Amino acid sequence: MYPKDFFTKSQIAERKGKCFVIMPFASEFDEIYGKIGEAMERARFTCSRADDIRRGGYIPEDVFRRMAEAEIIIADLTGNNPNVLYELGIAHTTKDVERVILLS
Numbered sequence: 895m896y897p898k899d900f901f902t903k904s905q906i907a908e909r910k911g912k913c914f915v916i917m918p919f920a921s922e923f924d925e926i927y928g929k930i931g932e933a934m935e936r937a938r939f940t941c942s943r944a945d946d947i948r949r950g951g952y953i954p955e956d957v958f959r960r961m962a963e964a965e966i967i968i969a970d971l972t973g974n975n976p977n978v979l980y981e982l983g984i985a986h987t988t989k990d991v992e993r994v995i996l997l998s
Contacts, residue, residue: 897958897984906962914964915943916982918975930968939966944981961985964993971998 913934917923931941944957961967967985969978985994 897987900955900958901962901988904958904962906959908965909963910965911939912964913939913941913966913968914960915941915968915970916978916985917943917970918973918978919945923970923972926970934966934968941968957981958984961988964989966993966995968995968997971996 915927915930917927927941927943934941942960944953944960961981961984967989969982969985971978971982982994982996
């Protein structure tokens with residue numbers, strides 16, 4: 895599924911208090927993800943990232959769904975990971991600029 899198809903056909907509503915974190919899947923980012931989650935929790939947000947998805951199926955569709963639901967998207971650009979940059983591009987085309995936060 896291509897992002898354009900998903901977001902054109904999707905009836906998924908953005909949910910207040912949802913945050914989706916885009917970052918590499920590596921153990922050295924777990925502490926950073928934890929800190930982001932703690933900070934966002936204090937601001938009454940619930941965070942998730944793609945590797946929190948524990949069901950089978952087509953992972954990109956699950957990522958698109960989480961992006962569509964998220965009120966805020968946080969992207970960690972450390973290491974210029976290609977998957978992170980791809981998902982960031984999708985975030986920039988689907989969310990208002992003030993709802994996408996970049997970290998490096």
